[in-house]
Amino acid sequence: MCGDCGCSGENGSRRLAVERDLLAANAGAAAANRAFFAERGILALNLVSSPGSGKTSILERTIAEFAGTVPVAVIEGDQQTANDAERIERAGARAVQVNTGSGCHLDARMVADAVAGLDPAPGSVVFIENVGNLVCPAMFDLGEAAKVAIVSVTEGEDKPEKYPYMFRAASLCLINKTDLLPHLDCDPARLRQSGLAVNPGLEFIELNAKTGQGFSSWLDWIGRERRRVAG
Amino acid sequence: MHELSLACEIVDLACETAAREGAAAVETIELEVGLLSGVMADALVFGFEAACRGTIAEDARIELEPVPGRGECRACGRVFSLDAFLVKCPGCGAAGVEVSGGDVLRIKAITVR
Numbered sequence: 526m527c528g529d530c531g532c533s534g535e536n537g538s539r540r541l542a543v544e545r546d547l548l549a550a551n552a553g554a555a556a557a558n559r560a561f562f563a564e565r566g567i568l569a570l571n572l573v574s575s576p577g578s579g580k581t582s583i584l585e586r587t588i589a590e591f592a593g594t595v596p597v598a599v600i601e602g603d604q605q606t607a608n609d610a611e612r613i614e615r616a617g618a619r620a621v622q623v624n625t626g627s628g629c630h631l632d633a634r635m636v637a638d639a640v641a642g643l644d645p646a647p648g649s650v651v652f653i654e655n656v657g658n659l660v661c662p663a664m665f666d667l668g669e670a671a672k673v674a675i676v677s678v679t680e681g682e683d684k685p686e687k688y689p690y691m692f693r694a695a696s697l698c699l700i701n702k703t704d705l706l707p708h709l710d711c712d713p714a715r716l717r718q719s720g721l722a723v724n725p726g727l728e729f730i731e732l733n734a735k736t737g738q739g740f741s742s743w744l745d746w747i748g749r750e751r752r753r754v755a756g
Numbered sequence: 757m758h759e760l761s762l763a764c765e766i767v768d769l770a771c772e773t774a775a776r777e778g779a780a781a782v783e784t785i786e787l788e789v790g791l792l793s794g795v796m797a798d799a800l801v802f803g804f805e806a807a808c809r810g811t812i813a814e815d816a817r818i819e820l821e822p823v824p825g826r827g828e829c830r831a832c833g834r835v836f837s838l839d840a841f842l843v844k845c846p847g848c849g850a851a852g853v854e855v856s857g858g859d860v861l862r863i864k865a866i867t868v869r
Contacts (some may be wrong), residue, residue, distance in 0.1 A: 537869050538780070538783055538867050539777070539867065539869070540865055540866070540867045541865060541868060542772055542775050542777075542865050543769060543770070543776055543863040543864065543865055543866055544862065544863070544864060544865075545769050545863050546860075546861065546862050547762050547765045547769070547861040547862060548762075548765075548861060550765060629758060629762075630758055630761075660758070661758035663794055664793075664794050664795075680847070688844060689841040689842065690794040699781045717801050722842060722851065723841050723842065725852070736809065
């Protein structure tokens with residue numbers, strides 16, 4: 526290599542140092558979202574799971590429990606349709622639907638646009654319901670305070686070990702649809718063990734969006750996180 | 757499929773850097789890809805082939821440098837390199853391994869003409 530300009534000395538090729546992170550653009554947008562939430566004392570939670578785990582049902586009941594006490598706004602990510610945003614609005618919270626088209630995850634820029642449209646109240650809780658997918662959303666920081674992974678008992682005890690990136694990125698794992706346990710060969714204790722194998726710091730709450738069982742623990746957890754962001 | 761979004765970032769970063777330097781074309785792109793980054797190298801290269809079309813990086817070759825993670829056994833303290841999350845300590849066989857690093861996704865350098 527030429528010592529003057531870094532060219533290879535053949536056919537004028539030059540090597541240029543770049544040293545740039547591929548996720549830098551997303552990380553910048555996520556930092557801006559995080560600053561926006563912090564300024565307003567907003568708790569933002571990124572809900573991630575496979576399709577059909579019960580994310581929207583959990584949100585519907587959470588919104589009902591918080592009615593009149595905690596302002597809630599929801600960003601709904603799906604590839605297509607506004608069905609989930611309509612469900613959330615019927616449950617009593619403000620919602621904006623983001624359709625990713627062929628995209629498999631929400632990124633921080635999509636969330637920034639959605640937040641600008643929602644204009645969430647200071648002190649509120651913003652739930653970001655990610656696209657149902659246990660792979661890609663693990664990589665994209667949206668500026669949330671925490672990722673909450675939801676797994677239903679029908680999905681199998683070893684889900685965390687099969688999708689370690691997501692369960693490693695999550696702070697809390699909600700184990701949903703516990704009313705189905707009598708019909709299944711799923712031991713929630715083994716599911717927890719699988720989660721702890723990939724993320725020793727992972728917390729767990731077993732709940733049931735249909736009956737409300739376990740919701741007091743979930744609401745307490747949200748309360749604790751709200752106090753943390755309020756400083 | 758997140759590899760396609762990342763491939764678009766590779767094309768953007770490479771083309772921006774090359775254009776700033778007045779280069780006509782990008783010949784190679786050196787990438788560091790962590791083995792615990794959640795990215796499949798083959799899918800990244802496949803995505804790149806689609807994303808680079810019509811740009812000055814169209815004929816560029818991707819050079820991948822895999823970067824392992826670091827494991828530290830909580831039982832015996834042994835330190836070793838990792839290419840997966842779920843491992844047992846190669847020394848004492850314990851399951852409690854502290855994992856760090858291996859998540860880098862970075863363009864290190866490009867060659868242009």
